[in-house]
Amino acid sequence: MISRGLALISVMIAALSLFACAPSGGGDSGQARQSEAPTEEATLAPTEAPVPELEGTVDGADASDAHLVEVGEILYQQYCASCHGAELEGQPNWKQRDENGFLPAPPHDETGHTWHHPDEQLFEITKIGTEAFVGMGYRSNMIGFEDQLSDSEIWAVLAFIKSEWSPRIQRAQPK
Numbered sequence: 188m189i190s191r192g193l194a195l196i197s198v199m200i201a202a203l204s205l206f207a208c209a210p211s212g213g214g215d216s217g218q219a220r221q222s223e224a225p226t227e228e229a230t231l232a233p234t235e236a237p238v239p240e241l242e243g244t245v246d247g248a249d250a251s252d253a254h255l256v257e258v259g260e261i262l263y264q265q266y267c268a269s270c271h272g273a274e275l276e277g278q279p280n281w282k283q284r285d286e287n288g289f290l291p292a293p294p295h296d297e298t299g300h301t302w303h304h305p306d307e308q309l310f311e312i313t314k315i316g317t318e319a320f321v322g323m324g325y326r327s328n329m330i331g332f333e334d335q336l337s338d339s340e341i342w343a344v345l346a347f348i349k350s351e352w353s354p355r356i357q358r359a360q361p362k
């Protein structure tokens with residue numbers, strides 16, 4: 188089937204571009220060593236604000252849709268902020284793999300490379316997780332949220348993330 192073939196090719200391109208973005212490790216050995224304590228823990232304190240209803244089915248991350256962005260922000264704080272940061276700032280030294288070879292959570296603001304990916308890729312990564320997205324045995328701490336968030340809710344989170352980007356970066360994001 189042509190469309191499956193195309194989908195596969197685009198996933199492979201996406202995987203390649205993920206690798207291209209990812210730093211190859213090493214190199215930064217002069218950098219101050221982080222403390223031994225893992226940085227992820229003790230940050231899981233989701234705000235339990237009630238999530239407003241999304242009307243109907245959402246099929247896209249429209250950053251100019253105020254209601255979608257509002258819902259997305261609440262979901263972001265509950266499901267993503269513990270790793271990606273309340274201000275979308277990501278984890279410290281996010282370009283450096285840890286001792287087990289895992290990358291920390293990158294920022295979703297303009298300093299990261301989230302905006303280098305088209306919406307469809309961001310959606311897939313969020314839905315199925317980076318391991319399934321990249322395939323080929325790649326290991327990652329970015330889990331998939333398909334059991335926790337509906338497709339519409341994933342689009343809402345992405346709409347919020349994009350709404351934090353400047354118009355210039357929003358335009359620069361590949362479509």
Ligand code: HEC
Binds near residue numbers: 267291301304313330
């Ligand atoms: C348990 C920590 C954790 C949580 C919670 C988390 N992420 Fe991630 N995320 C990561 C890590 C780690 C990576 C980097 C994965 C890699 O490249 O191996 C990542 C990568 C990503 C990427 C790819 C970014 C890029 O530039 O390639 C997207 C998109 C993403 N996360 C979206 C989300 C969204 C949306 C949520 C909330 C619904 C979320 N993440 C929640 C840890 C997390």
